[in-house]
Amino acid sequence: MVRLALEARADKLDSQAGREGQAGARETVSQFIDRHIMLLLFLPAFLVLFLVTVVPFLTALWFSFTGYNLAKPNSDTFVGLETYQIVLSDPATRNALFNTFYLVAACVATETVLGVGLALLLARQFRGVRVVRSLFLVPLMTTPVVVALTWRMLYNTRFGYVNYFLGLLGLPTQDWLGDPALAMWALVVADIWVATPFVATIVLAGLLSLPEEPFEAAVVDGASALQTFWRITLPMLRPVLALAIMFRAVDAFVKFESILIMTGGGPGEVTTTLNFLAFNTGFYFLRLADAAVMSVVMVFLMLTIAFASIRWLGAGRV
Amino acid sequence: MGYRQRRRLVAWLCAIIVAAALAFTFFPFFWLITTSLKKPIDAFALPPTWIFIPTLDNYGQVLEAGFLKSYFNNTLVGILCTMVSLILGVPAAYAMVRANFRGKSFMGAWILLSRLAPPVAFAIPLYVLFRSVGLVDNYLGLTIAYLTITMPFVVWIMTGFFEGVPVELEEAALIDGCTRLGALLRVVLPVSTPGLATAAIFSLMMSWNQYFYPLILGGRNTITSPVMITGFVTFEGPNWGKLAAAGVLVVAPVLVFTVVAQRGIVRGLVGGAVK
Incomplete structure (x- = not known):
C-alpha cells in the first residue's frame, strides 16, 4: 500500500x-x-x-540451407535441406553426437555426485572453512587452455606424473590420451577437476540459504542423517541442482579447449564431439554450410536440455 | 563408541577427505609452477626432482618469444569488451527490472539463450562477415565477438542484483526531484557497486580466458596469450618448462583476481538462483 x-x-x-x-x-x-x-x-x-x-x-x-564452402566459389546458394540430409546421414556426425552425449552424461553424473558431496563437507563448520571454500574457486577461473595443457603433460605416457603415481602404487601405467578406451575418461577426469568445485560452490550457496526449521524438526523426529539428506536436503536443493546441472550439461556440450589440446578429437574419432566436429568442418575443412547445420542442431539440442532441466527439476530464476 | 567420539571420528574423516580434494585440486598448480622453474633436465626427470635449483630461464624464453605483446592484446580486448558490456548492459538490466514493457520477458529468455548458444554458431557467420569487412585480426572484431559472451552475462548478473535494490530508494530520490536517470546514476548505481564489480570481474576474466574466438578471428597482430601458448606446443616441440612458464603468466592475474574477489565470484556463479 x-x-x-x-x-x-x-x-x-x-x-x-x-x-x-x-x-x-x-x-x-x-x-x-x-x-x-x-x-x-x-x-x-x-x-x-x-x-x-x-x-x-x-x-x-x-x-x-546453402552449400557454402569457402574452398568453392559461388557455393553460397540456396539448396534447401540438402546439406541437412548430407550432414545428418554422415556416420561421422552420428559418432560425434554419440560422443557428445556420452561426454555430457559422464561429466554431469560424476560432477553432480562429487559436487554435492563436496558441498556437504564444506557446509560443515570447521576452522578455516572460509579459506577452504574460496580455495575451491581457483580451478573454475583458471584459463581453460592452461588447464588443458597442464593435464596433457600430466597424462604424458613417459614423463607424466599420473603414470608416475600409478607406478608408485604398483598399478599398471596407461597411455591415457592415446588409448581409445581411456581417452574420453581422461577428458572427463580433467573436467571433474575443473567443474566439481563449480557444482559444489552452487550447491553450497543453496545449502547455506536453506531454512533451519525442517532440519530441527527432523532431529526432533529422530531422523537419521541419511534420511534427512534424502528426504529434506535434496528435495529442497532441487532448484539449485537444476541450475548447476543445466550449466554443466551446456558447458560440457561445447567443451572445446581440452579436446583440441589434449586429444585433438582422437584417437581415431572417439573424443570428437559435435562441437569439435563443427569447428573442424568449418574452420579446417572450410565447409561452412555443414558446420552451420551442426551448430543449428546443437542449438536445438541445447535448448532441449535447458528446457528439460528447468521443467523437470523446477529451476527458479535462471 | 560414545556420541562425542563418533562425532570426532566423523570430523576427522571429513577433514581428511577435504584435504585430499584440496591436494587433488592444487597438485596441477604445484606441478605447473615448479615445472616453470625447472631446467629441461629436471622437468623431464622421473622420479621427479622435488628439490632443484630454480631458474628463470623459461620465463626469459617466453618473454623473448614476444609474449608481452599477446599479454597486452589480452588486456586491451578484455578491457574494451568489459567497458562496452557494462556501459550497455547495466542500464538495460536496470530497465528490465524496473520497467514494464512488451518484450521484457522475451529479452530475458533471449539473454539466457545467448548464454547457452554454442560459440561455433556465432563464429561461423562472424568469420564470414569479418573477412569481408576486414575485421579479422582486429581488436574491434575480437571485442564484438567477446560481447556475445560477456553482454548477456552482465545483463544476467545485474538484473539479479537490481532486483535486490529496494524500489523505495529510487522513489525517495524521485520525490526529492531527481530525474529517473539521476536516480539511477546517483542512488541505484552507488548501492550496486558490489554487483558492478562482480560483473566487471567476470567479464574481464571471461575475455581473458577466451580461446575459441581469438583462435578463429584473431591473427598475428591481435594474438592473445591463450592462443600464443598453444603455439609453443605445435611449432617448437614440447618444451615443458617454457609452456609451464607461459601458463603461469596467463593464469597469475586470474588467480590474483580470484583471491581478491572471491565473494563476488560466488555471487556471479550462483547468479539469481540463491537469494
Whole structure:
C-alpha cells in the first residue's frame, strides 16, 4: 500500500513537472528523455545484442540451407535441406553426437555426485572453512587452455606424473590420451577437476540459504542423517541442482579447449564431439554450410536440455 | 563408541577427505609452477626432482618469444569488451527490472539463450562477415565477438542484483526531484557497486580466458596469450618448462583476481538462483 501511494505521488510529481516543462522549450529534450528513460536505457543494449547474437545466428541458419564452402566459389546458394540430409546421414556426425552425449552424461553424473558431496563437507563448520571454500574457486577461473595443457603433460605416457603415481602404487601405467578406451575418461577426469568445485560452490550457496526449521524438526523426529539428506536436503536443493546441472550439461556440450589440446578429437574419432566436429568442418575443412547445420542442431539440442532441466527439476530464476 | 567420539571420528574423516580434494585440486598448480622453474633436465626427470635449483630461464624464453605483446592484446580486448558490456548492459538490466514493457520477458529468455548458444554458431557467420569487412585480426572484431559472451552475462548478473535494490530508494530520490536517470546514476548505481564489480570481474576474466574466438578471428597482430601458448606446443616441440612458464603468466592475474574477489565470484556463479 505504501508503495502504491508513493508511486501515485511520483506520478503526480512527474505530471506536474510535465506541465511546468511545457512552458519552456528548453526542457523538452530532458523531458522526452525522462519520459522514455527505460526504453532509452534498454535500446542500445538491445540493438547491440541483436547485432552480435541474433543476426549471426540467423546468418548461420541461412548458411545451413546453402552449400557454402569457402574452398568453392559461388557455393553460397540456396539448396534447401540438402546439406541437412548430407550432414545428418554422415556416420561421422552420428559418432560425434554419440560422443557428445556420452561426454555430457559422464561429466554431469560424476560432477553432480562429487559436487554435492563436496558441498556437504564444506557446509560443515570447521576452522578455516572460509579459506577452504574460496580455495575451491581457483580451478573454475583458471584459463581453460592452461588447464588443458597442464593435464596433457600430466597424462604424458613417459614423463607424466599420473603414470608416475600409478607406478608408485604398483598399478599398471596407461597411455591415457592415446588409448581409445581411456581417452574420453581422461577428458572427463580433467573436467571433474575443473567443474566439481563449480557444482559444489552452487550447491553450497543453496545449502547455506536453506531454512533451519525442517532440519530441527527432523532431529526432533529422530531422523537419521541419511534420511534427512534424502528426504529434506535434496528435495529442497532441487532448484539449485537444476541450475548447476543445466550449466554443466551446456558447458560440457561445447567443451572445446581440452579436446583440441589434449586429444585433438582422437584417437581415431572417439573424443570428437559435435562441437569439435563443427569447428573442424568449418574452420579446417572450410565447409561452412555443414558446420552451420551442426551448430543449428546443437542449438536445438541445447535448448532441449535447458528446457528439460528447468521443467523437470523446477529451476527458479535462471 | 560414545556420541562425542563418533562425532570426532566423523570430523576427522571429513577433514581428511577435504584435504585430499584440496591436494587433488592444487597438485596441477604445484606441478605447473615448479615445472616453470625447472631446467629441461629436471622437468623431464622421473622420479621427479622435488628439490632443484630454480631458474628463470623459461620465463626469459617466453618473454623473448614476444609474449608481452599477446599479454597486452589480452588486456586491451578484455578491457574494451568489459567497458562496452557494462556501459550497455547495466542500464538495460536496470530497465528490465524496473520497467514494464512488451518484450521484457522475451529479452530475458533471449539473454539466457545467448548464454547457452554454442560459440561455433556465432563464429561461423562472424568469420564470414569479418573477412569481408576486414575485421579479422582486429581488436574491434575480437571485442564484438567477446560481447556475445560477456553482454548477456552482465545483463544476467545485474538484473539479479537490481532486483535486490529496494524500489523505495529510487522513489525517495524521485520525490526529492531527481530525474529517473539521476536516480539511477546517483542512488541505484552507488548501492550496486558490489554487483558492478562482480560483473566487471567476470567479464574481464571471461575475455581473458577466451580461446575459441581469438583462435578463429584473431591473427598475428591481435594474438592473445591463450592462443600464443598453444603455439609453443605445435611449432617448437614440447618444451615443458617454457609452456609451464607461459601458463603461469596467463593464469597469475586470474588467480590474483580470484583471491581478491572471491565473494563476488560466488555471487556471479550462483547468479539469481540463491537469494
